[in-house]
Amino acid sequence: MVKRILYSILTFFLVTVLIFGLFLLMPQDPIKMKLGDEADPVFEAALRYKHGFTVSPEIGAAEVPPVTRYFRWLSGLFRLDLGTSIRYDKSVNELLSTRLPNTVGLAIFSFIIDVILGIALGVFVAKVTNSGHYTFGAIINILTQIGIAIPVFFASILWILLICIKLKWLPVTGFKPLEAGLGPFLKGLILPAISISVGGISLIVRYVRNAMTEELASDYVRCARSKGVSERRILYRHVLRNSLIPIVTILGMRLASIITGSIVIEQVYSVPGIGTLMISGINSGDCILVQGICVYIATVVIVTYLVLDLLYMVIDPRIRVKA
C-alpha cells in the first residue's frame, strides 16, 4: 500500500512536468490572446508581470525562465494556490470552487443513477439470460451497444427535443446554482444527469451481466443450488459479491470521468462546470487556468484509483493477503 501511495506521488509530479512542458511547446501567447490584435503595450507589459511571465512591469522587461516559473507554480501547488487565471483575472482556486459543486453535483447525481439502475438491470439481465432466455440477452446486447455508441451530444439534443420542447417538462437550460436551493439545483441537473447516465448504464449493465454470467457458471453456485440455497441468496450474496472486482473498476472509472467534467454535456446544457471552464481556458490560451484544472483532474484520477485499490482489498480478501 505504501508503495502504491509513493507511485501516486511520483505520477503526480510527472503529470505536473508534462502539463507545464506542453504549454511551453504551444506557440500561443495567452496575454496576446486576451488583449487581441490591438493590445495596449503598457497594459500588456503590466499583465505579463502580474502573471509571472516577466521580471518587471516595464515594456520589454526580461522574461522569467521557464524552469523558475515551473518551480514557482509547483510551490504554489503545495500551498494549494493554483495561480490567477489570465482570462478571468480571478484566482483559479476561486473559479474551481464556484464550478466544482456543479460538476460534483452532476457527477454524483448521474453516478447514483448509474449504480442503481446499472447494477439492478445488470443483475436482472444476468438472471434472465442465465435461465435460458437467450433472445432477451441478445436484445439487451443490442440496446446496450446502442446506448454506448450514440454520441452523448446527439443523445442530449434528442432528450431536449423530447423532454423540453415536446413535453415541456423541463426548461432547456434549467441550471440553477446551489445558492438557489438544493431542489432547484438538482432539478436543473436532471436532464444533464440522464444524458450522461444513458451511456454509463449501458456500460455497467454489460459488465455486470458478463461478470455475473461467468460466476453463475461456477462450481460453487452449482453446489449452493444443490444444497437448496435460494436463488436470490445465491445471486446477491455470492455471485454479485464475487463479480464486484470488474464492476467496481468500471464504476471507479465512470466516476473519475464524470467528476473531471463532462465537457460535452456541460456545453449543451450550459452548466458552468469544470468542463466548460476547461474549454474556455483552452480557447483563450489561458495556460494558468488550464494547468490548474489539469492538476485537479490528475489528482482526482490518481486518488480515485488509489481508493479503488483499497476497495479491492476490502472486496477480495485474497488481494489483501497478497498485499
Added chain:
Amino acid sequence: MKKKLIVVLCLAMALSLVLAGCTPKTPANQGGNDPVAEKTQLTASVTADFDSIDPQIMLASDTDRIMYNVYEGLAKCGKDGNVAPGLAESWTFDGNTFVFKIRQGVKFHDGSELTPEDVVYSFNRMCGKIADDQSAVKQNLQEGIASVEKTGDWEVTMKLASTNTAFESNLLVSIIKEGAGPTIVANPNGTGPYKLVSYEPGVGCTLEKHEDYWGEKANIDVINVKIYSDTTASLLAMQNGEIQMAGVTESNKEMVPSTFNMEMMSNNTPILVQVNCKEGVFSDVRVRQALNYATDQQALIDALVPGAEWVSGYLTKLQTFYQKDNTKMYPHDIAKANELLAAAGYNESNKCAFDLMWFSNLSNWYESVCLVLKDQWDKTNFAVNLVDTDWSTFLSTVYSNPERKFDAALFGYTGKLDPYSQFRRLQSTNKANIMMFSTPEYDDLLNQIMNTTDSSVKQKAYYRMQDIIAEEAVGVWLLDNYSYIALDKNYTGYTPYVITFWDFSTIKKVN
C-alpha cells in the same frame, strides 16, 4: 416483505420529489412578467463570457455589448454613429484642450452623485497616475493626456499632450466613482440605465433598471443575460420560450422560431484578405491589383451573405460622411488579372503561389469565404493554398513578429466610432500595421486629420486615403458581414448602433 415495502416507499418518495419539482407546461425562468413583483423581464443570450467586468479593463466587444448598459463615459455613441454627449453635457475642444461641462444630478447605482472628481479620478486611473492601482493603464491615454483637472464646480479640463483632433472617441471610456478602481469588480457601480446586480463567470449576469437614471429610463425592469456556448442549445431555448433576444448568424437563422422578429444589422466589420505588402508575392503592386481583378465580390456576397454591403475600405455605410465607394475600381476581370500577373512574371506554367491563412476558431464561416475565393482565383494564374490556423498562434507568431512571415490572411476589423482609429492601422509607424503598407502621403494625411477640427478637411483627407488604399490595392476588400438580432415578437424597440452594443433601455414589451 417488510424490506420490500420500505424500498418501494423510498422509491415512491424520491419519485414524487422529482415530479413535484418538474415544471408544468410553461417553461421556467424566462422573460415575461413576474406576477409577484410585477416586474418585466427579458432574457438575452450571448455566446461568449465577459473578459472582465472592470469597465476600464474590459476589451472584448462581447463584453462591451452588455456593459455599455451599466457604465457610461463623458460621451456616448449616438444612434447615427456620432459622438453624442453622455456624462458631459457639452464640451469645447480646440484640438489640444477639452473643457467639459459635467452633467449635474447624475446618480451612480449606489445612489451617490457624479462629481467632477470622479471624472478626474477615472482618467488618472487609466493614465497610470494612481500609484496603488495600475491595473487599468492604457498607453494611448497615458501618452495622449497631459493632465485632467477640475477647473470649476461642474467643469473638468483635459489637456492633451499634443494636438489630436481624433481624440473624441476616447471619451467613451467609462467613468467610475473616485477611489472605486480596486473594488469595482466586487462592487459594480456605474451610471448607466441598468445596474449590474449579479455576475457569475460562465453563467451570465442580471441587470436591473436604474430608477434614478439621468436620461430616458429603461422600459424593461430586469435583463437576464445568459451565456449559451452551444448554438443549438440556444436555438432550442428560444423555441422553448426561455430566451427573448439573441444574435443569430446567416447559417442558423432558418432555425429561429416564427415567434421572433429578425432584424438584420451590419456588424460594421469589414472583412478583407490582408496581404503582406512588404515581402513575398504581394510586395509587387501589380500582383495585388491582379488579385483584386481576380475577385468577384458580388458573386461572393450573393452566394454567402445576400444583401451584405460590398466595401472597399475600413468604412461601412454606417459612416457615410467619410466613406468613399471605390468598389468599381477593380471590376471582376480574369484577363486583366492574368495580364498584370504576366507583367509581374507569372503565367500558366509559373503560377503565383501563396498561402491564404484563415482562422476556424474565429468563425467557421471564413472557410466558406476561402473556398469561394479559391474557386475564383483558380480560374486565373494564382495558385492559392488555404491554411487553417489558430488565431492565437497567428497573433503570437505573425502579428507580434516584426518580420510578419505571411502572404495573405482573411479576417475582419471591428468598426470603431472614430474612423481615424481604423485608418491609422496602415500608418507606417503603427505596430499593428499587419499589411506593412507604407507611404508618406498616407501618413501625412493622418497627421492632417489629427491637426484639424474642420470636418470638410477631414472628409477630403479620408477620401484621399481611401483612394490610396484602392490604387495601391492594399488588401482585397470584400464585405461588411451582417448578423441578425432575433427579438421575441412580444418585445419591440431594438436600436442598432455602429459599435457592438445592445441597448436594452430602448426595448419594451408590446402590450
